[in-house]
Amino acid sequence: MTATVQVIRSQHHIRPDPTRLVVRPFIPGTVNFGGDAGRLDQIADRALELPAEKAHELLGRLLERYGRRFPQITAAWRRHFEMARQRSQRLQDVADQDRLLLIGAILTQTYAYEAAALTNPSMVPMGPVEDGIQPFVMSARAIGEGHISSIAFMSGSVNESAEITLDPRHDSVSNGERMSPDYSRAAFAAKLEELGLMTTTSGKILALVPERFTAEQLQDALGVAVDSDVDQLEAQDSVKRMHWLADSNYEIRFDSDLPLSEHVISPGAPAESRGIEDARFVRFTDDDGSIVYYATYTAYDGLRILPQLIETRDFNQFRMATMTGPAIHHKGMAIFPRKINGDYVALTRHDHERSFVLRSDSVRSWTNAELVFGPETEWDIVQTGNCGSPIETEAGWLVITHGVGAMRRYVLGAVLLDLDEPTKMLGRLRSPLIEAEGEETSGYVPDVVYSCGSMVHAGNVIVPFGYSDNGIKIAVASLDELLAAMD
Numbered sequence: 001m002t003a004t005v006q007v008i009r010s011q012h013h014i015r016p017d018p019t020r021l022v023v024r025p026f027i028p029g030t031v032n033f034g035g036d037a038g039r040l041d042q043i044a045d046r047a048l049e050l051p052a053e054k055a056h057e058l059l060g061r062l063l064e065r066y067g068r069r070f071p072q073i074t075a076a077w078r079r080h081f082e083m084a085r086q087r088s089q090r091l092q093d094v095a096d097q098d099r100l101l102l103i104g105a106i107l108t109q110t111y112a113y114e115a116a117a118l119t120n121p122s123m124v125p126m127g128p129v130e131d132g133i134q135p136f137v138m139s140a141r142a143i144g145e146g147h148i149s150s151i152a153f154m155s156g157s158v159n160e161s162a163e164i165t166l167d168p169r170h171d172s173v174s175n176g177e178r179m180s181p182d183y184s185r186a187a188f189a190a191k192l193e194e195l196g197l198m199t200t201t202s203g204k205i206l207a208l209v210p211e212r213f214t215a216e217q218l219q220d221a222l223g224v225a226v227d228s229d230v231d232q233l234e235a236q237d238s239v240k241r242m243h244w245l246a247d248s249n250y251e252i253r254f255d256s257d258l259p260l261s262e263h264v265i266s267p268g269a270p271a272e273s274r275g276i277e278d279a280r281f282v283r284f285t286d287d288d289g290s291i292v293y294y295a296t297y298t299a300y301d302g303l304r305i306l307p308q309l310i311e312t313r314d315f316n317q318f319r320m321a322t323m324t325g326p327a328i329h330h331k332g333m334a335i336f337p338r339k340i341n342g343d344y345v346a347l348t349r350h351d352h353e354r355s356f357v358l359r360s361d362s363v364r365s366w367t368n369a370e371l372v373f374g375p376e377t378e379w380d381i382v383q384t385g386n387c388g389s390p391i392e393t394e395a396g397w398l399v400i401t402h403g404v405g406a407m408r409r410y411v412l413g414a415v416l417l418d419l420d421e422p423t424k425m426l427g428r429l430r431s432p433l434i435e436a437e438g439e440e441t442s443g444y445v446p447d448v449v450y451s452c453g454s455m456v457h458a459g460n461v462i463v464p465f466g467y468s469d470n471g472i473k474i475a476v477a478s479l480d481e482l483l484a485a486m487d
Helices: 038-049 050-065 073-084 097-106 184-192 200-206 215-227 233-246 479-484
Strands: 021-025 108-112 116-125 134-143 149-158 164-166 177-179 250-253 277-287 289-300 305-312 317-322 344-348 356-359 371-373 383-386 392-393 398-406 411-416 424-427 455-457 460-467 471-478
Touching: 021 073, 021 134, 038 097, 050 184, 073 097, 073 108, 073 200, 073 383, 097 108, 097 250, 116 277, 116 455, 116 460, 134 424, 134 455, 134 460, 149 277, 184 200, 200 215, 200 233, 233 392, 277 305, 277 356, 356 383, 371 424, 392 455, 398 460, 398 479, 460 479
Parallel strands: 116 471
Antiparallel strands: 021 108, 116 134, 134 149, 149 164, 177 250, 250 317, 277 289, 289 305, 305 317, 344 356, 356 371, 383 398, 392 398, 398 411, 411 424, 455 460, 460 471
């Protein structure tokens, strides 16, 4: 007889809240406003033609309407204007601050980022244990209008009795200040080649920038190349492709005084225009003992996916970087919480159906994949994969898994991998650990439970899970009982 594991659901039930709003850019031809970049110039012309008195009056009404709801609204309007200025000659010479802010407001939208769903949570310990209490950070996939996903954050703690406390969620929400980092010319060229986007013109453009270059230096090189003796259609296409990739690498900084629940990472690049999906966070301990939090996520523009990496040390400042290599072209990558035998290691569903181990000397580049496990039961007959980063235990690496069976029903399971050789599977649950029950079977995506990251504290496995894209619950199971139940 197959052993079973007692799973206890906590009293918490986190549902999507349509009153939680964030402001986003609303610029033609970029993230979320159609595909015709020419509309930006037309909108700019109309805004510039407004008489000064009328423009001042309109700005005042907008400040009165939105200033109290969004305390940092003028900073957002200024950012969005500067984003538009980079793309429109009409806006190059705008100096009047009122006019600048008004145009920024015209190019901004409010967005109910979790109005449709709140699901697929990932939980990591944050900070030291005090009096048996472990603080944690929990991310979630928040889905709004148009099925566009953002990353929302929550915080809380768990004690030695597995009692969970969630901190209040605040109404005021920020998507932070976005900044452009510097780029590696070699890595940039490699990613263009990998995506099939490298052209003769792209090579000429990259030859004009130093080995480490900024967004401004790239923009200058793009201008020189377009003005030179090259095929103009190819040049325009190359510029668009290079902007697409450059904009996918950026940094976000939040005010450190803001609670984590006020942090939201919204799509901020053309490659993310249809969403930021399923962030899997891990608390990574480097060889020198330093702590960094990594997360993998999938950027989606409606046509293709782009595997991305988040790096943060404090959940106030984040860096988004594009990952490279033939082993990371699919969804569902999860990084192990430390190196193994000197290598970064990750799990991924490399062929869509089975789980593979990846190894690399760089956390951003992955080139090989070794099969570990695949479908074996009726409840994972379609596919199986990880539900977040492996958790280190004395017995081995505990991996919470998902399995897809008949009627596209998702359940959670678990496997155990060897600590020194993670391609060696030591144990596996033969029955689901968590499956949708009662109200959990109904929602936008029915009969599905899914998680992007769990943690262990005081001998208990804490598994946050989304159900049917309708909300989030948290389940607790005994680690010893779970390990004993494995084949």
